[in-house]
Amino acid sequence: MRSKNRFFTGLILLILLITSCDNNGQSAKKLTSLSQVNSSQNLTQKPINQFAWRPIKHDPSKRYIYLTFDDGPQNGTTACLELIKKLNVKATFFMVGSHANSDNLAKLVREAKADYPQILLANHSTSHANNRYKFFYHHPAMAAKDFYLAQNKLKVPYKIIRLPGNSAWVIDGSTKATSLVKPVCHLLDSSGYNVIGWDVEWSFNHKTAYPVQRPYKIAEQVDSALSRNHVHTKNHVVILSHDRMFRKDNFTDSLAKFITILKKDPRNVFETIDHYPGLRF
Numbered sequence: 001m002r003s004k005n006r007f008f009t010g011l012i013l014l015i016l017l018i019t020s021c022d023n024n025g026q027s028a029k030k031l032t033s034l035s036q037v038n039s040s041q042n043l044t045q046k047p048i049n050q051f052a053w054r055p056i057k058h059d060p061s062k063r064y065i066y067l068t069f070d071d072g073p074q075n076g077t078t079a080c081l082e083l084i085k086k087l088n089v090k091a092t093f094f095m096v097g098s099h100a101n102s103d104n105l106a107k108l109v110r111e112a113k114a115d116y117p118q119i120l121l122a123n124h125s126t127s128h129a130n131n132r133y134k135f136f137y138h139h140p141a142m143a144a145k146d147f148y149l150a151q152n153k154l155k156v157p158y159k160i161i162r163l164p165g166n167s168a169w170v171i172d173g174s175t176k177a178t179s180l181v182k183p184v185c186h187l188l189d190s191s192g193y194n195v196i197g198w199d200v201e202w203s204f205n206h207k208t209a210y211p212v213q214r215p216y217k218i219a220e221q222v223d224s225a226l227s228r229n230h231v232h233t234k235n236h237v238v239i240l241s242h243d244r245m246f247r248k249d250n251f252t253d254s255l256a257k258f259i260t261i262l263k264k265d266p267r268n269v270f271e272t273i274d275h276y277p278g279l280r281f
């Protein structure tokens, strides 16, 4: 009886040994074939284009929030970029070519660009019209050139522009703009650019550049614009703010509070402006 038990125990051990050898052999084979696939992929695979634009399907039960920050790179840009990443939301930075006038500021532009698809770099002109808006827009060819220069200098990935000092919309040939900026809008449209305005502005004090509305107040304004359909496109709200407003810790904290309030509503989805409906690339 005992010898019979020993025989069965020996038989089981032998089977286990053969199985484990076989598994090891298969694993090794799998590893070899995987590394072959990987190495052949490395040889033939094209590098992934970070900016190969991928459309998204908008969910009609959601509300899309486009946080936009204008006039960077400037004091406040780093705080905004870091916070956006920390809170894991998406945002768009409309930057100004002439502001990237030092190594550190130019580096901020490159950093923002490298963070796509979470952060999108977009075009806010070269000169910001030198803050002489009437003169700028009365010379539409010169103004258009100012945008094209910024597009090249900042290496903006998509043809998306926000006009300095003016909320205008040009989306796939459909224009909503004041008579002052219509001529430049038509030029930009004929060159394939999208122009993005805003629905709600988080205003700033023009002496201090500090935010005017408290976080809960601006969150209420966003909610109200969406629920009353006071937006350019139903269920999509574009929020204008400026990097410099949030350069001090207490105001970076205000921005964090605002985003946190918006995040609590499960209908809200944060997107970059390239995913606004109807844009063309």
Ligand SMILES: [Zn+2]
Residues within 6 Å of the ligand: 070, 071, 124, 128, 163, 164, 165
């Ligand atoms: Zn601006």
